[in-house]
Amino acid sequence: MFTLLMSMGTTFVLAMVVSSSALWMLHLLMDGLFLGFVAVLVRMRSVAAEKEMKLRILPQPAGRPQPAPVLAMRRSATN
Secondary structure, three states: OHHHHHHHHHHHHHHHHHOOHHHHHHHHHHHHHHHHHHHHHHHHHHHHHHHHHHOOOOOOOOOOOOOOOOOOOOOOOOO
């Protein structure tokens, strides 16, 4: 993100100083890349938030006791 911002600033200053249409096009390309990058970041954040909202803990059925945990027994080979 920092690199895109720096390239946007650099191409803008160069386009202002040189007044070249190619540099203006390059600057517009950098602006488009930056906007696309920000759009992807916003989309990723909204997908993560939506996934978090949909996550819910399933309720335990009422009236049924929880089964006791089954513990494995170890046998030792000592005499």
